[in-house]
Each structure stands twice: as C-alpha cells, then as structure tokens.
Amino acid sequence: YSNLCVCAVLVAEARRTYEEVFGGEAAKVAVCAPGRVNLIGEHTDYNHGFVLPMALPLVTVVVGSPASGQSVTVVTTAKDVEEPRRVDFNLPSYGSPLSPGSPGWANYVKGVVQHYRAPPVPGFRAVIATSVPLGGGLSSSASLEVAFYTSCSNDGDNVAKALACQLAEHTHASVPCGIMDQFVSVLGREAHALLIDCRSLVVTPVPLADPGLVILITNSNVKHSLTGSEYPTRRRQCEEAASILRKASLRDATLKDLEGTKNQMDDVTYRRARHVIEEIERTVQAAEALKRGAYREFGKLMVESHNSLRDLYEVSCRELDELVSAAMEVEGVFGSRMTGGGFGGCTVTLLQAHAIDRAILHIQERYSGSPTFYITVPSEGARVLSLS
Ligand code: GAF
Numbered sequence: 001y002s003n004l005c006v007c008a009v010l011v012a013e014a015r016r017t018y019e020e021v022f023g024g025e026a027a028k029v030a031v032c033a034p035g036r037v038n039l040i041g042e043h044t045d046y047n048h049g050f051v052l053p054m055a056l057p058l059v060t061v062v063v064g065s066p067a068s069g070q071s072v073t074v075v076t077t078a079k080d081v082e083e084p085r086r087v088d089f090n091l092p093s094y095g096s097p098l099s100p101g102s103p104g105w106a107n108y109v110k111g112v113v114q115h116y117r118a119p120p121v122p123g124f125r126a127v128i129a130t131s132v133p134l135g136g137g138l139s140s141s142a143s144l145e146v147a148f149y150t151s152c153s154n155d156g157d158n159v160a161k162a163l164a165c166q167l168a169e170h171t172h173a174s175v176p177c178g179i180m181d182q183f184v185s186v187l188g189r190e191a192h193a194l195l196i197d198c199r200s201l202v203v204t205p206v207p208l209a210d211p212g213l214v215i216l217i218t219n220s221n222v223k224h225s226l227t228g229s230e231y232p233t234r235r236r237q238c239e240e241a242a243s244i245l246r247k248a249s250l251r252d253a254t255l256k257d258l259e260g261t262k263n264q265m266d267d268v269t270y271r272r273a274r275h276v277i278e279e280i281e282r283t284v285q286a287a288e289a290l291k292r293g294a295y296r297e298f299g300k301l302m303v304e305s306h307n308s309l310r311d312l313y314e315v316s317c318r319e320l321d322e323l324v325s326a327a328m329e330v331e332g333v334f335g336s337r338m339t340g341g342g343f344g345g346c347t348v349t350l351l352q353a354h355a356i357d358r359a360i361l362h363i364q365e366r367y368s369g370s371p372t373f374y375i376t377v378p379s380e381g382a383r384v385l386s387l388s
C-alpha cells in the first residue's frame with residue numbers, strides 16, 4: 001500500500017464523521033502523524049543513548065476547525081477504545097491545569113493542549129482516525145499527540161513539538177517515556193531510518209530503500225499487564241546504576257566502568273545497565289552496517305539486541321521470543337527482534353524480498369497465537385494535508 005492511500009482513506013473517513021457530528025459543517029484543517037517501528041536501540045533513549053527507528057505508513061489523522069470561545073469537542077472513529085468516543089470540555093484559562101480523566105484516549109489530546117508551547121489554544125472541534133494498531137507497540141499514542149499538536153501549529157519548531165508531546169505522555173498517560181517515539185513521528189523521512197542521538201537530539205537519516213530488502217512487522221497481538229509498572233521500574237534502575245557509576249547517564253558509562261562497580265550494585269541493576277551500555281554501542285554499529293548495506297551484520301546485531309532485552313533487561317515475553325525464533329528459522333532472514341517497550345506488541349524482521357512469503361507462512365505456522373503482519377517502508381513524519 002502507499003502512504004498517500006492510507007492517509008487519504010482515513011481523511012475521508014474523518015471528514016465524513018466530522019460532517020455528521022457537526023451538522024454538515026466541513027473541517028478546515030487535516031493533518032497526519034505516523035506511528036514508528038524501532039529497528040534497534042531499545043530502552044536507550046531515556047539513557048541519552050542512540051536509537052534507530054523509522055516512521056511508518058500507518059498514521060493518525062486529525063481533521064478539525066477552530067470553535068468559538070473555550071469549547072472543545074473531540075471525536076474518535078477508532079473502534080477498540082474506551083467509550084465514550086466523543087468528549088466535550090472547556091479549555092481552562094491559560095496556565096491552569098487540564099487534568100487527565102476518562103476516557104483514556106482523550107488524555108493524549110488534553111496533555112498536548114496543556115503543554116502546547118504557544119499562545120493559548122483556541123476552542124476547537126476535531127475528529128481522529130487512525131490506522132496505527134492501538135497498544136500494539138507501534139506508537140499509536142505518540143502519533144496521536146504529534147498529529148494533534150500539528151493540527152494546532154506547524155510552525156517548524158520540531159524539537160519543541162516533540163518535547164511537548166513527550167511531556168503530554170508523562171503527565172497525562174503516566175508513562176515516563178524517552179523522546180524516540182515523538183521525535184520520529186515528527187521528523188520521519190521517506191526511505192530512511194533515523195539515527196537519533198537522544199542527548200544532543202541530532203538526527204542522522206540513514207538510507208533504507210533497497211528493493212531487495214523487506215521490513216516485516218509482526219504483531220503478536222498480546223499485551224501483558226506488566227507494561228504499566230515495569231517501564232518506570234526499568235527507568236529507575238538505570239538511574240540508580242548511573243548514580244552508582246557516578247555518571248550523568250548510562251550513555252557516559254563504559255563496560256569497563258560497569259565491571260569496576262559490579263560489587264557495589266545488585267545483580268538486577270548490573271544486568272539492566274549492561275543491556276543499555278551494550279545496546280547503545282550496538283545501535284551505532286548497526287547504523288554503520290546499514291549505511292554499507294551490510295544486512296547480515298545488521299541482522300546479527302538485531303538478534304543480539306533481542307537476546308539482551310530477553311535475558312538482561314527482561315522486557316520480552318514468550319510470544320515475542322517465539323516470533324523471533326520462528327523468523328530466524330527462515331532462509332533469507334537477516335535478523336529479527338522485539339521492538340518498542342516490550343511485554344507484548346510487535347517484532348521487526350529484516351529479510352530478503354524473495355523470502356517474504358515463506359517467512360510469513362512459517363511464522364504463522366510456528367506461532368502459538370494469531371499474528372498480524374505488516375510489510376512496511378520508512379515514511380514521512382507529521383504533515384499538514386491538503387483538503388481540496
Ligand atoms: C516506549 C517509549 F515510549 C520509548 O521512549 C522507548 O523508551 C521505548 O519504549 C523503548 O525503547 O516506546
């Protein structure tokens with residue numbers, strides 16, 4: 001499928017809903033922002049390390065118009081969200097809090113309004129439509145935050161936009177996430193993965209458009225309830241390790257430093273830190289390999305990353321391990337790993353184009369659950385769409 005096609009279908013759906021809900025009035029603005037898949041560099045962003053994600057052709061669309069006064073109405077067309085699918089509220093005076101509440105999906109909108117870096121947001125009416133699977137580890141929430149921010153402003157200050165959306169996630173979804181998801185949703189580039197230095201926020205696009213290569217996402221369609229509590233715990237453990245190492249963050253630590261302080265930390269803290277330090281190094285190596293078209297080397301690093309997430313960081317699960325093992329049994333597969341926060345969600349697999357049918361059939365046969373597959377390409381970041 002093409003990027004344009006998916007966006008166009010969603011925009012049409014959102015515009016239709018907008019007209020139905022708002023008595024025939026037409027929406028004046030349409031924007032979209034993508035979900036992402038991370039190729040390597042997991043749980044390194046909040047340690048100021050490197051990540052290598054790419055934006056997906058799966059997007060969240062927002063269509064809307066300014067409304068009079070402080071009134072806000074937001075409707076979502078997504079099926080699998082908490083009811084109601086329409087919320088109405090009044091914007092508080094500028095600087096006053098807009099507290100999160102129920103339904104959960106509206107909190108991403110409220111969080112963005114709260115942290116919007118510009119003069120007060122006027123009232124608005126909006127409809128959301130998305131093709132990013134919700135809660136599937138492909139950053140459906142970042143795509144909603146970034147789409148929403150873009151519908152309020154697209155002034156070119158991309159870093160401010162990504163940071164405000166990250167803050168929305170912290171305060172209104174209680175996830176102390178790093179910057180990766182929001183950054184790639186804002187800055188994604190067609191035919192490129194992005195090597196992001198999460199300390200300096202310097203982004204280096206790495207070409208990724210080889211017709212002989214396929215990027216396959218497999219959704220395990222499981223989400224373990226651990227996700228909520230384990231992410232902040234991992235983040236705390238990394239901060240504790242950095243403090244024992246007397247470093248500002250694990251980005252500044254080497255394996256030698258870690259071995260030198262091994263007797264000052266418990267085994268779990270040691271293993272968390274080791275994953276992060278090695279994963280940062282792997283990500284830099286992987287980006288270099290990708291630039292050279294050395295897919296075999298890249299694939300090997302992907303598998304090492306997965307094993308480290310499974311054994312040292314302990315954020316994988318049986319289903320993701322099964323999917324990776326199954327993928328690695330197929331001839332023509334370079335590498336496979338879990339992607340995103342973990343405890344369910346998706347794997348990403350890099351393979352030779354001619355092996356795609358074989359790979360899908362084999363994974364389907366070997367996986368104990370029912371997977372969903374996406375053959376995907378690196379796509380553009382958030383953008384304003386024409387409404388002609
Ligand atoms: C989630 C977070 F939102 C990201 O910031 C990142 O930490 C990722 O998990 C793990 O790499 O997607």
